[in-house]
Structures are given as C-alpha cells and as structure tokens.
Amino acid sequence: MPGLGKTILARKIYNDPKLSYEFVNILWVYVGTEYKIKDIYLRILKFFTKRIEDHLNDDVDTLAKVISAFISNRGRCLIILDDVWVAEVIDDVKKVFPENKKGHQIVMTTRDRYLATYANTEPHDLKFLNGKESFELLEKRVFSKGGCPDELVNFGKKIAVRCGGVPLNLMVIAGALRGCSTTNDWQIVERNVAQHHYSNYNRDSGVFVEMSYDRLPQEVQTCFLYCGIFPRDFDIPAWKLIRMWIAEGLIKPQQSYTLEEIAEHHLNDLVNRNLVILLQKRSDGQIKTCRLHGMLHEFCRRKAANKWLFQEICTTVDNAVPSIQDSDTCRRLCIQPSTLNDFLSTKPSAEHVRSFYCFSSKQKQTELSRNEIKLLHKAFPLIRVLDVESLKFLFSKDFNQLFHLRYIAISGYIKALHPPLGDFWNLQTLILNTSTSEPTLDVKADIWNMLQLRHLHTNIPAKLPAPATTTGKTSCLQTLSMVAPESCKKNVLAKACLLKKLSIRGQMASFLEPKGGISNLEELKCLEHLKLLNDVLYINKAIHLPPAFFRLVRTVKKLTLVNTRFSWSDANKLAQLEHLEVLKLKENAFIGDSWMPEIGGFSALQMLWIERSDLESWMASSLNFPILRHLVLISCDKLKAVPLGLADIHNFQEMRLDNSKEAVKSAKEIESKKPKFKLTIFPPETDSKDTQ
Structure with a gap:
C-alpha cells in the first residue's frame, strides 16, 4: 500500500554510513510510472562521469555497455530503484551487471507483489503499525518532544486506530492536529479521519492510490471501485464478491475461462497490487476474506460517486431523511440498516435502480414490518441485484414480480422456496439464510427451469424437487451448498452434471451404502469440491466408505468429511483420489x-x-x-x-x-x-x- 514507508526504509538503508564499508558505489534511482530506460541509464551513468553530454545520443545497448565498463573497473555497487511498476526495469538494470562476481546488489521498492516476487522469491513485506505504535508516531509528530495532554489521550488513541496502521495517514492527521488544543477540535478530527486523508492525498497524486488505480485495466478498475459498496472495515467474503461482480455484468467473458475464474484472477490481481487487503486464505491457498483499507475505501466511495457507479444513501448532517438523487444515472444504491427505516418512510420509487445493498458488520439483524418490505419491493421494480442479508426478509406478492433479479442474498424465517421463485429465469446466484427450526428447507420452486442459476447457497440442507425430465438442456448449477442426502437422486445429479461444488448434510448411513445415493455422484464429471456432513450423533452400526468411492468422485480436488466416523483403515481409499489436493477431516470423520x-x-x-x-x-x-x-x-x-x-x-x-x-x-x-x-x-x- 502507499504510505507504509517503503521509500523511507530504503532511504534509511541508502543513508546508513555502515554501507560504505560494504559498497564503493551507492546509487539512488527514482523510477516511477512514466519511466524510460534510457533516462534511468543516464541517471546511473551520471554517478560515474560528469561528461554525461557525451552519451546523450547513445542508444540503450551502448549505454548499458558503458555503465558495465565503469562498474567492472570499480568495487561493489549498490543500486536502489525506488517505486518500480514494471518488470522490464529490473531486467534492464541487471544488464549492466553481466557477470556479478563482485556481489553487486539491487534494492527495489514497489507496491506490486507480482514484481516483488519476480525480483526476489521472498520479498520483505512492510506491516501495518499496531495501535500502540500508531499512537506513539502520532504523538511524536503532533507534540514533538512534549507528550500528549491527558485530556486528549483517548481521542488521540481513537484517531490513531482509525488511521489503519499506515504511517503516512498518521503524518497527514498529525498535520491537521497541530495547533488544535481543545477536546472539541480533536473530536471533530476523529469523526472526519477518512475525509482528511482523502483531501490531503488528492493534493499530491504521487502519494495517493490514484497511481495504482490508473494502471489497472478498465474492467479491474470497476471491480475495485465496486468494493466500496461494503461498509468501512467490512470483512468481504471473496466468493460473495465474485458472485456479485458477475451478476452486475462487470466480468466480461473470455475464451477458455469461466466467469468465476476471470473474477478470481481480478481479485488476486487487486490483492497482489496491495489495493485490497488479504485477511484469510482458503485451504487451497485462494482468497477467503478480504477488506478495503479505510483510506482506499474512501477513495472507492468518492471515485465511484463521480463515475455514477453507485450511490450511498446517508442521512445528512442535520439528520434529514435520506433520499435518492434526482439523476437517473446511478443504477446502484447502498444503505446502512440504521438508515433504512427513514428511507422507506419516504415511499421511494426508482425504476432506474438495478442494484440495492444493505450490509451491516453487526450480528443483529434489522427487523422491518411487512409493509416496509412491500415498499422495498415496489421501490425497485427493475432490480437485478438484491443483497439484504442484514434484514429479516419477508416474501410478498410484489417480490414475485421482480423477475429481472440475477442475484439474491436474503435472511429470514423461511421454511420453503415456493413455486413463484421458479419464474426467476435470470437468477444466477441465490443465497438464503433461514432462522427456521426445521431441519431442511423445502425447495418447491422448479430450479431446473432456471437455466441461468449457477450457485445455490443455503445454511440448512435443501430438499430439491425432481426434474420434470432429464432430457433437454442441463442445469448451469456449479454450486449446491448444501443439500439433503435424499436429494442426491440419479435424475437430480444427471440434470446438475456441471456441478463443481457439492455439500451434503444429513443422515449418511443409507446414503453411503453401496446402492445408496452416493453411487449417483458418478453423474458429476466436473466435481472439484465435495463435503459430506453426517448429522447423526450416535450411530448403532459402523458405516464405511464404499469400495468404489475413488471411482465415483475421481475428479475431486478438495474433500471435507465431518462426523462420518469411518474407520481409519477406510482412509486408505482416499489415497486413490489422484487429483485430491486438500483433505479436511473434522469432528471424528475417522475413528x-x-x-x-x-x-x-x-x-x-x-x-x-x-x-x-x-x-x-x-x-x-x-x-x-x-x-x-x-x-x-x-x-x-x-x-x-x-x-x-x-x-x-x-x-x-x-x-x-x-x-x-x-x-x-x-x-x-x-x-x-x-x-x-x-x-x-x-x-x-x-x-x-x-x-x-
């Protein structure tokens, strides 16, 4: 990230007098985004000769040879390349060391992890400051040799934490706090930390994230700004973000790759460029959760607003009721649950809106009345993306008219998915978290007629309907998480033959019998992730993995077994899975x-x-x-x-x-x-x- 102190650390190395004992020549070269290798060569050459004008007309190959000759006739050389953005710079500078017998060294700073690992397989990562370190830096910058007055310490610590551990953020805020001596002044700064960062960084794009943003492909730029729809400090599930990008049409198809693969590549790109913070990795090494740093979150919000990518509905300073902007340009709205009731009280109507999000980092859900839910449905008749997991959702007749929906994420006391949902032919992703006490969710909707449906996520096992026919077009389903074992019938899995991820939860004894439902898994030729979760606590008879298990799921790369209580001798059957990369055995999967x-x-x-x-x-x-x-x-x-x-x-x-x-x-x-x-x-x- 910008502002962590890469250049400052490199400067400390450059200015360290001890280096003169190791290196005869120590050179500092600023590269930047608009570099030309000839200019870099001339800067290096300027260190060795004052007659630089003799070489202004030389081509780059000639300059490399001239520099190489100077280096060969001198002692060890250290070159520091500051702010590198492309790999060619590394390769071009290394050309001036054709035979590195003397042990010359190059130090490089970059924001891009791809480049860092290209130059060195184990680069040095700068870490964020912790709360204590942040306050110490802030205190030193504001009060110099004096300490922070007792009455300002608590405000100072809160401000320091809100700077997110980035030294440059703390320096900016310290500048705003100098001369502020009252608790009221410090309280105002605390409330507006993000705005202070943005306005100060905007004065000098050389230190702000704009440089990194401008170098992104246009499609990835939009995906990055889109991350701003989530609240500040929100832990973003990678799979959810990827599904939303696709539903929003931000991911363009490419030959030989699925939309999910392209979106995952974009997310990895943003993490490697340090624009998105990696929080957790999955067991297969891919991103599990991520987050926007506060500084970058503010950038995304403001940039997205300027581009009409999305609008955040907020109460004003005087607590006025929030409303939608008059312009019909903005197609996406996001809102905090605490603001939603006031917003709905205005009985909004916005046919131009295509996406509506209501996220909360708190566990407690916001309850809406049935009338308010109806207002929500009526407000956005042409909506395509609806993510309101932070609300207790109720279905209504008006909801059944929203057949343009591509992505739905809802929570509530839901016992079944009723037939009208089967008319949502455009739906790609359905995420449903129910608080019902029922052991399963009864899916009565004809999901096999929903030819765009790619991902179905439920927090309790779903009982799927049988397809009317196994002929005709196969389902596009890639994810079923999770389903009841009794739903894994041959005709069901034959229809869902493109499944990549399958999670099965329930009583496994009959399912795992040689002629049980597990034999139907052979219909899934693309299956990569399989999870078997046995819900029975006490089992009278021992259950075993079928001898042909490896043949039934031979394509599986990740296998999770929970409470299946197989014998450890059965584990050897898993060894025959030639593609198995990740194996998770939880809660007495084997005994x-x-x-x-x-x-x-x-x-x-x-x-x-x-x-x-x-x-x-x-x-x-x-x-x-x-x-x-x-x-x-x-x-x-x-x-x-x-x-x-x-x-x-x-x-x-x-x-x-x-x-x-x-x-x-x-x-x-x-x-x-x-x-x-x-x-x-x-x-x-x-x-x-x-x-x-």
Whole structure:
C-alpha cells in the first residue's frame, strides 16, 4: 500500500554510513510510472562521469555497455530503484551487471507483489503499525518532544486506530492536529479521519492510490471501485464478491475461462497490487476474506460517486431523511440498516435502480414490518441485484414480480422456496439464510427451469424437487451448498452434471451404502469440491466408505468429511483420489487410535487438516504424502507425535497445532530439521523460548 514507508526504509538503508564499508558505489534511482530506460541509464551513468553530454545520443545497448565498463573497473555497487511498476526495469538494470562476481546488489521498492516476487522469491513485506505504535508516531509528530495532554489521550488513541496502521495517514492527521488544543477540535478530527486523508492525498497524486488505480485495466478498475459498496472495515467474503461482480455484468467473458475464474484472477490481481487487503486464505491457498483499507475505501466511495457507479444513501448532517438523487444515472444504491427505516418512510420509487445493498458488520439483524418490505419491493421494480442479508426478509406478492433479479442474498424465517421463485429465469446466484427450526428447507420452486442459476447457497440442507425430465438442456448449477442426502437422486445429479461444488448434510448411513445415493455422484464429471456432513450423533452400526468411492468422485480436488466416523483403515481409499489436493477431516470423520497409510497414495495432496480426532498413533512419511505442504491438527489431544518422516517431504512448509499438546515435541523436532519452516502452536507455551 502507499504510505507504509517503503521509500523511507530504503532511504534509511541508502543513508546508513555502515554501507560504505560494504559498497564503493551507492546509487539512488527514482523510477516511477512514466519511466524510460534510457533516462534511468543516464541517471546511473551520471554517478560515474560528469561528461554525461557525451552519451546523450547513445542508444540503450551502448549505454548499458558503458555503465558495465565503469562498474567492472570499480568495487561493489549498490543500486536502489525506488517505486518500480514494471518488470522490464529490473531486467534492464541487471544488464549492466553481466557477470556479478563482485556481489553487486539491487534494492527495489514497489507496491506490486507480482514484481516483488519476480525480483526476489521472498520479498520483505512492510506491516501495518499496531495501535500502540500508531499512537506513539502520532504523538511524536503532533507534540514533538512534549507528550500528549491527558485530556486528549483517548481521542488521540481513537484517531490513531482509525488511521489503519499506515504511517503516512498518521503524518497527514498529525498535520491537521497541530495547533488544535481543545477536546472539541480533536473530536471533530476523529469523526472526519477518512475525509482528511482523502483531501490531503488528492493534493499530491504521487502519494495517493490514484497511481495504482490508473494502471489497472478498465474492467479491474470497476471491480475495485465496486468494493466500496461494503461498509468501512467490512470483512468481504471473496466468493460473495465474485458472485456479485458477475451478476452486475462487470466480468466480461473470455475464451477458455469461466466467469468465476476471470473474477478470481481480478481479485488476486487487486490483492497482489496491495489495493485490497488479504485477511484469510482458503485451504487451497485462494482468497477467503478480504477488506478495503479505510483510506482506499474512501477513495472507492468518492471515485465511484463521480463515475455514477453507485450511490450511498446517508442521512445528512442535520439528520434529514435520506433520499435518492434526482439523476437517473446511478443504477446502484447502498444503505446502512440504521438508515433504512427513514428511507422507506419516504415511499421511494426508482425504476432506474438495478442494484440495492444493505450490509451491516453487526450480528443483529434489522427487523422491518411487512409493509416496509412491500415498499422495498415496489421501490425497485427493475432490480437485478438484491443483497439484504442484514434484514429479516419477508416474501410478498410484489417480490414475485421482480423477475429481472440475477442475484439474491436474503435472511429470514423461511421454511420453503415456493413455486413463484421458479419464474426467476435470470437468477444466477441465490443465497438464503433461514432462522427456521426445521431441519431442511423445502425447495418447491422448479430450479431446473432456471437455466441461468449457477450457485445455490443455503445454511440448512435443501430438499430439491425432481426434474420434470432429464432430457433437454442441463442445469448451469456449479454450486449446491448444501443439500439433503435424499436429494442426491440419479435424475437430480444427471440434470446438475456441471456441478463443481457439492455439500451434503444429513443422515449418511443409507446414503453411503453401496446402492445408496452416493453411487449417483458418478453423474458429476466436473466435481472439484465435495463435503459430506453426517448429522447423526450416535450411530448403532459402523458405516464405511464404499469400495468404489475413488471411482465415483475421481475428479475431486478438495474433500471435507465431518462426523462420518469411518474407520481409519477406510482412509486408505482416499489415497486413490489422484487429483485430491486438500483433505479436511473434522469432528471424528475417522475413528480409531491408529492410522498407517499405504505407500504410494495421496500423490497430489498438499494440505491435510485433522480436527477433533481420537487418533493416538500415526505412521507416515514422504512415501505417503510426497508433496504435502501444510498440516493442521486441531484438538488431537491424544496424538502422541507427528510422524517425523514428514520432515523428509521437500515441499512441507507449514504446520499448525491447536490444543494438541502431546504432539508439540515432535512438531518442534520437524521444525529443527527444515529451514524456513513455519510452526504455529496454540495456545502458546508459557516458556517464551518455546512460544511459536
């Protein structure tokens, strides 16, 4: 991110007198966005000769040779390249060191992780300041050698936290606070931290995010600004953001890639450019949750408003009732739940609006009356995207007329999806969180007639209707999360044959029988993620994985088993899944006290997660898990040791132990044998030397 202190750190290195003992020549070169390699070469050459005019007409190859000759006749050289934006700069500067026998070095600063890892596989990442460090910097910049007055300390700490750990933010705010001596002044600044940042950064686009934004492809620019619809400091689920981008038509089709793959690439691009903060990764390494930094959130809101990308409906300073702008240009509206009742009281009508969002970072849902819900439906008759998960939603007859909807995310006391929903032929994504006490959600709507439906997410198992016919066009469904086992009939899965992600929850005993519903999974030729969650706490008879399990789900890359209580001997059947990369075994997915995998299995497995297991003895080595990278053990308190043979796995990089204290000693032994190995132990041990 801009403002973290990359250039300042590089300057400290550049000005460190100790460097003169290591390097004869120390050069500083600012690159920037509008670079020309000839200009960079001339800046480097200027350090070695004052007769720079003799080389103004030389081409770049000649200049590289001249610089190389100077470097060859001198001692070690350090070149610092500040603010690099393209990989060509790195390659071009390295040309002046054809044979680096003297150990010349290049230091580079960049905002782009792609470039950082291109230059060095392990770049140095600057971290955000914590709350204490932020306040110390703010205090020093405002009061110099004096301390912060006691009556201003609490305001100062709140302001420091709102700067998000970015030193440049703190410097900007410190400038606004100098000369402010009253609590009222500091309170005003605290309320307007984001506005202070934006207005000050706008004076100098060289330090503001505009530079990074301008270098994005136009499609990615729009996707980035769109992130501003979420509230400040909102943890954004990556899968939800990707679904919304697609529903909004922000992702353009490309040959050989699905819309989801293109959108995921855009999100990774934004994270690698440090425009979006990565919060959590999925077990397969992809982004799970992300967030906009406060400074960037303010940029997105303002830039999006200027481009009419979306409008935020807010109460005014005098608490006036919020309203929609007169212009019909803005097609997307977002609003806080606390403002919604006042907004609906105006009985809004806006046919031009295509998207409506109401997000909240609080757990408590906002309740609306049935009449208010009707007003919401009537206000936006042509709406395409509706995300109101923060509300307790009620269906009405007016809702059934919103057949333009492509994306729906709702919550409420919902027992069933009734037939009228089947007329939503444009619907691509349906996310439903119900608070009903019923064990399943009865889907009465003909989802097989909804030919655009790609993703169906429910928080309780859905009971799906049987398709009227298995002939005709197949369903576009890619995600079913989650369904009841009894819904996995042959005709259902044959219709949904393009499924990539399937989550099944319920009583698994009959489903897992050789002639049970699990045999129908062979209809799914594209299945990549499979989750089996057994709801039965006490099982009278042992259940087993069918012998042909590996054949039924041979394409699966990620498998999660929860409370299935298979025998550990059955785990060897999973080893035959030649594409399996992630295996999660949770809440006694397998029972027994020992596991000895067969040699030659799990050839593609990179991540293994074992949680709440009675496992005591586990024998394994590189022969069983040849490319394992990441191991997680949670509440495996009976496991005596992590197999020491795992240390022989070349790719093994990271291990996490939560509440598995018996295995800690062996885990540390593995760590001691592998350089750059990351071991995390929770809870941390009391001895500071052993705390990971």
